[in-house]
Amino acid sequence: MYIIVKNNFQIRTTCFEGFKSMKAALVSTKLHHLYRNLIWRSFSTKFAMANSKFEYVRNFETDDRCLPNTWIVVRVDGRGFHKFSEKHEFAKPNDKRSLDLMGKAAGRVMTEFKEICLAYGQSDEFSFVFKRDMDLHKRRASKLMTSVASIFTSAFVFHWPQFFDIPLKYPPSFDGRVVLYPSTQNLRDYLSWRQADCHINNLYNTAFWTLVLKGNLTNAEVISLKVL
DSSP, rough: OOOEEEEEEEEEEOOHHHHHHHHHHHHHHHHHHHHSSSOOOOOTTTTOOGGGGGGGGGSSOOOOOOOOTTTEEEEESSSSSHHHHHTOOOOOOOOOOHHHHHHHHHHHHHHOOOEEEEEEEETTTTEEEOTTTTTTGGGBHHHHHHHHHHHHHHHHHHHHHOOOOOOSSSSSOOOEOOOOEESSHHHHHHHHHHHHHHHHHHHHHHHHHHHTTOOOOOOOHHHHHHOO
């Protein structure tokens, strides 16, 4: 069991292996207020929250089950990857190491979820398409989104040393979103949209960095060009 206490802008985490050590640690660290408010119960496997008077709090949970018979797309997107790519010296305009690592992380997600039938990625994003008739996590959007984003992020960090010869300078992170598409045509149009976005961005970045790296122009000078 872990207790995390935030005090004076510092976070302290303590691990307790048992009831006695937990009680002693709370007292010794002067967390008497927390100790008085805790209800000490036996750590029995028979104890279940569902049989307690506190079960009513589940009524506050939002029912976010996705509509049936729809294509579920979970898209993960790198948070602050412009800064991340600079800190880790990504090659311009495209860093093959990063692209291969993204593909590796996506592969781990697809291995974990057999319900995913297709994945498409570009730059720092990946879209995962779930089968229309799947019932994983009872089609709860929050469960699907957090599961995909967390596995993708952990795989990205885990496999980093296989593609980069420099250590991570700080943890990367990916956010996620869930979008439902009622028809196959809608899904095709979504994938076409992401492909068009990839095409446009790649053309722009290739021209931009060619002018910077081979044309001896500064970033500001290239941005000021009307042709871009």
